[in-house]
Amino acid sequence: MNEILITGFRVIDLRFPTSREHIGSDAVNKDPDYSAAYCVLETNAGLTGHGLTFTLGRGTDLVVQAAKYLSRYVVNRSLGSITDDLCAFSRQLTEDTQFRWLGPEKGVIHLAAGALINAVWDLYARVEKKPLWQLLSDLEPRHLLKAVDFRYIDDALSPDEAREILEQARSGKADRLARLKETGYPAYTTSVGWFGYSEEKIRRLCHEALAEGWTHFKLKVGGDPAEDLRRGRIVREEIGWTNKLMVDANQKWGVLEAIDRTRQLAELKPWWMEEPTNPDDILGHARIRHEVPAVRIATGEHCHNRVMFKQFLQAKALDVVQLDSCRVAGVNENLAILLLAAKFNTPVCPHAGGVGLCEYVQHLSMFDFLSVSTTMEDRVIEFVDHLHEHFVTPVHIRNGHYQVPSEAGYSIEIREESLNRFAYPQGEAWSGQA
Ligand SMILES: C[C@H](O)[C@@H](O)[C@@H](O)[C@H](O)C(=O)O
Numbered sequence: 001m002n003e004i005l006i007t008g009f010r011v012i013d014l015r016f017p018t019s020r021e022h023i024g025s026d027a028v029n030k031d032p033d034y035s036a037a038y039c040v041l042e043t044n045a046g047l048t049g050h051g052l053t054f055t056l057g058r059g060t061d062l063v064v065q066a067a068k069y070l071s072r073y074v075v076n077r078s079l080g081s082i083t084d085d086l087c088a089f090s091r092q093l094t095e096d097t098q099f100r101w102l103g104p105e106k107g108v109i110h111l112a113a114g115a116l117i118n119a120v121w122d123l124y125a126r127v128e129k130k131p132l133w134q135l136l137s138d139l140e141p142r143h144l145l146k147a148v149d150f151r152y153i154d155d156a157l158s159p160d161e162a163r164e165i166l167e168q169a170r171s172g173k174a175d176r177l178a179r180l181k182e183t184g185y186p187a188y189t190t191s192v193g194w195f196g197y198s199e200e201k202i203r204r205l206c207h208e209a210l211a212e213g214w215t216h217f218k219l220k221v222g223g224d225p226a227e228d229l230r231r232g233r234i235v236r237e238e239i240g241w242t243n244k245l246m247v248d249a250n251q252k253w254g255v256l257e258a259i260d261r262t263r264q265l266a267e268l269k270p271w272w273m274e275e276p277t278n279p280d281d282i283l284g285h286a287r288i289r290h291e292v293p294a295v296r297i298a299t300g301e302h303c304h305n306r307v308m309f310k311q312f313l314q315a316k317a318l319d320v321v322q323l324d325s326c327r328v329a330g331v332n333e334n335l336a337i338l339l340l341a342a343k344f345n346t347p348v349c350p351h352a353g354g355v356g357l358c359e360y361v362q363h364l365s366m367f368d369f370l371s372v373s374t375t376m377e378d379r380v381i382e383f384v385d386h387l388h389e390h391f392v393t394p395v396h397i398r399n400g401h402y403q404v405p406s407e408a409g410y411s412i413e414i415r416e417e418s419l420n421r422f423a424y425p426q427g428e429a430w431s432g433q434a
């Protein structure tokens, strides 16, 4: 790998006009245009590495600038010099002595770090000719742990404990892989219940999703209380009471209102309540969880970093860890989060959808099943049925389950024609609208 040199970098401001059809809308994010700062690493070997971070439209240009700045830590390096010490590499990105002031480890600069780190893992997996889940699960625990930054989390999870988790998970791996290949990894769909969808559309989409074999559904809430219940009852009428329904408020409420509203929505028997309040309010989540014990609390898509997850887990403030593949510093930081979740015996149900998040997180959950938590119980990966046609190797869903990807890499490469068409503002999809 030492002979593979990263010779070039490009980053594209990519935006899809999803807000025109209310795709992705929720109580807070009313008009998302699913977007990405999309990074490509070029090498002297003809291979490329791809990584993106998900954004909602305006502001993608800021992440693009941050990625350009951070690319100095990647370009003109051999891949081997990075993979030899992946923790040192991620620290170069997160610990730039001046740039760090803009975070640290949160916001625009962390989103950019996530895209770049994921691009390096994509390249690494392509060089090894393995899908990312397999690269991760084939790595020796000792080597894998070299990618984890234990600083700020070793009071809750020591490197020795993490190694113990990985060592114990080695037994039965072959059987689990066979099972995974047979059944796929369970998933849920959010596509039926975006905030801006009409009753007729929700009914039709539930109907279609049931016919496709879906058993877990998520509905956006956070609007007028009576209206939320009405929409929830519509979904229940369509999917019945044995299928699972989750509700997502996207941070709409203060803690006291969240307690009231979660109690009201308990009538719908939600499998979880997602992001009831501000994503930084750890003690607020703990209080909601404590005061409405009938409903499990889920959060994570806006959790900045491993340190936040550590505290959520320590404070018993959540029941479901919804890690995000590129909100945090890519694969490295997600390894830490998976290990923390395993230590605290808490299920991980990754946030996905957007653009490329499904393609990404399938690898993390499958690795988690094979090599960390060793279970799929109470675990589902989010699925959102938009924009997959732009990917070179899109996800495969069968009967409400993600099928195991077999192509080398992190599944995140976008077709060149889509990059041209949706590049902002010059792409054809945007011309005349910038
Ligand atoms: C703006 C986005 O579509 C969000 O609504 C979405 O990511 C959501 O929170 C989810 O859980 O899928």
Ligand SMILES: [Mg+2]
Pocket: 248, 250, 274, 275, 301
């Ligand atoms: Mg959500």
